[in-house]
Amino acid sequence: MKEKRTGFATRLGAIAATVGSAVGLGNIWRFPYQAGENGGGAYILVYLICVILLGIPIMMSEFIIGRSTHKNMKGAVQQLTPGSPFKFFAYIGVLGALLICGYYSVVCGWVIEYLWNSADGSLLGHTPEQYSDMFGSLVGTPQRCVLWTLLFLLLNFLVLSRGIQKGVERIANIMMPLLFVLLIVFCVNSLLLPGSMKGMDFLFNPKFENLGWKGVVDAMGQAFMSLSLGVTCLITYSSYFNDDSRLMKDAVTISALDTLVALLAGIVIFPAVFSFGMDPKAGPDLIFNTLPTIFQQMPGGTIWAVLFFVLLFFASITSTISLSEIPITFLIDEYKLSRTKALIITAVLMAVVAVLSALSFSTLSDVTLFGKNIFDFLDYVGPNIFMLLGGLVTAIYVGWFLKKEIIHNQLTNGGKYRSSFVQPYIIFCLRFIAPVAIIIIFMYYTGIF
Ligand code: PHE
Numbered sequence: 001m002k003e004k005r006t007g008f009a010t011r012l013g014a015i016a017a018t019v020g021s022a023v024g025l026g027n028i029w030r031f032p033y034q035a036g037e038n039g040g041g042a043y044i045l046v047y048l049i050c051v052i053l054l055g056i057p058i059m060m061s062e063f064i065i066g067r068s069t070h071k072n073m074k075g076a077v078q079q080l081t082p083g084s085p086f087k088f089f090a091y092i093g094v095l096g097a098l099l100i101c102g103y104y105s106v107v108c109g110w111v112i113e114y115l116w117n118s119a120d121g122s123l124l125g126h127t128p129e130q131y132s133d134m135f136g137s138l139v140g141t142p143q144r145c146v147l148w149t150l151l152f153l154l155l156n157f158l159v160l161s162r163g164i165q166k167g168v169e170r171i172a173n174i175m176m177p178l179l180f181v182l183l184i185v186f187c188v189n190s191l192l193l194p195g196s197m198k199g200m201d202f203l204f205n206p207k208f209e210n211l212g213w214k215g216v217v218d219a220m221g222q223a224f225m226s227l228s229l230g231v232t233c234l235i236t237y238s239s240y241f242n243d244d245s246r247l248m249k250d251a252v253t254i255s256a257l258d259t260l261v262a263l264l265a266g267i268v269i270f271p272a273v274f275s276f277g278m279d280p281k282a283g284p285d286l287i288f289n290t291l292p293t294i295f296q297q298m299p300g301g302t303i304w305a306v307l308f309f310v311l312l313f314f315a316s317i318t319s320t321i322s323l324s325e326i327p328i329t330f331l332i333d334e335y336k337l338s339r340t341k342a343l344i345i346t347a348v349l350m351a352v353v354a355v356l357s358a359l360s361f362s363t364l365s366d367v368t369l370f371g372k373n374i375f376d377f378l379d380y381v382g383p384n385i386f387m388l389l390g391g392l393v394t395a396i397y398v399g400w401f402l403k404k405e406i407i408h409n410q411l412t413n414g415g416k417y418r419s420s421f422v423q424p425y426i427i428f429c430l431r432f433i434a435p436v437a438i439i440i441i442f443m444y445y446t447g448i449f
Helices: 011-022 025-037 041-069 073-080 085-119 128-140 142-161 163-191 196-204 212-226 233-238 247-275 283-297 301-335 339-358 374-401 404-412 422-445
Strands: none
Touching: 011 163, 011 233, 011 247, 011 301, 025 041, 025 085, 025 196, 025 212, 025 247, 025 283, 025 301, 041 073, 041 196, 041 212, 041 233, 041 247, 041 374, 041 404, 041 422, 073 085, 073 233, 073 301, 085 128, 085 142, 085 233, 085 283, 085 301, 085 339, 085 374, 128 142, 128 283, 142 163, 142 301, 142 339, 163 196, 163 247, 163 301, 196 247, 212 247, 212 374, 212 422, 233 301, 247 283, 247 404, 283 301, 301 339, 339 374, 374 422, 404 422
8 A cells, every 4th residue: 555645744834844944054154144245235135136036936836846746856747747858857956955965064063063162161262363273173174074964964864764744844843933033132132232233234235336247146046045946855845735835825935034034144143243343254254263253252152152053053954854855755755765764875875975075174175076175066066056957947847838727726726815916927937037047147157258
């Protein structure tokens, strides 16, 4: 007998899990420093436009594919459009997920070390130069990096071994509300610091002269990364949605919450950076070097540091859980493996990629692909190639090849709700805007302009 596939228990749980996937290092680590580098408010404006024109329509199209079939991308395409070659893009999703999760969990490993050091009191009390050395010594010590990364993956797979409802959904139901509370507390604290308004001005005042094409392209890539698009993650999660979830409303809610977290993260970081006279353009090091310097100047610094890294840990693990669920669901659906077997195979593959990435700054620093070490290479191809390519394929598939009735049925739950202007809007974005925008990004990467 065919085993029945269990889905999320509640609609709210499904939303929490999907927000958990979307909210991650992308929001708290990547968005603020990118906004800082690319003209503040100007970047944020382009980002918001990308979310509305590309993010929400592609998110809805992934939801349509997953929820209408309750299958992974391959099975879904076979059911919706038998014989269509689009099913092969399922492999891009699976491979993309393995690669992205591989390097992402290395950063999560760093987060655990920082959390550990904050808790035992050894993180604070150093000069900015010492912080930079500390970070350098962490990434340059193979044993430490590998150990923390594997520990993180172990925790990740422990949650996943409990299944969709008891693992994925439960952890999201607990961690997401806590994450919002922590973020708000951090925001209030930052805004109360002397000179905080300079940080707000830096973040929100649009400086179009600092944007340029690079800023526009970064904002588009960031929207894909942040909303977890293009690697069939949302197809996978929505295959566990119940038939009463409302795809239009849920996609808008999830995208809005994700954007809110990114903005709040900026409001946490920049006022503090300005208040303590640090460099707002520190780039990717912002969290690991700049923030400890700030925490130690604040009353109760240790507690702030612990809370911050706890927040980052919550945000990251709910994202890696969703990335890992892509191969797991694929193996269960397509090869009829048990969840345990699928989980073990995924864990082993991910651990291999993760260990290679963790060694990129030490033992394997000489191994380069297209001039980048393994970690940087994955950080580049994951979001910039896999996610965008997957997004392009999904947009074209749903926009041009999927029957309108299926789209309508999914958006309106079989005619129960009205889709009014949403359906034509989505289809227009999927057919024209998304392909053109993504192709422009690819041209930009290849240096055509
Ligand atoms: N959206 C996550 C973040 O912002 C990353 C992610 C990408 C998660 C793709 C799942 C799938 O950090």
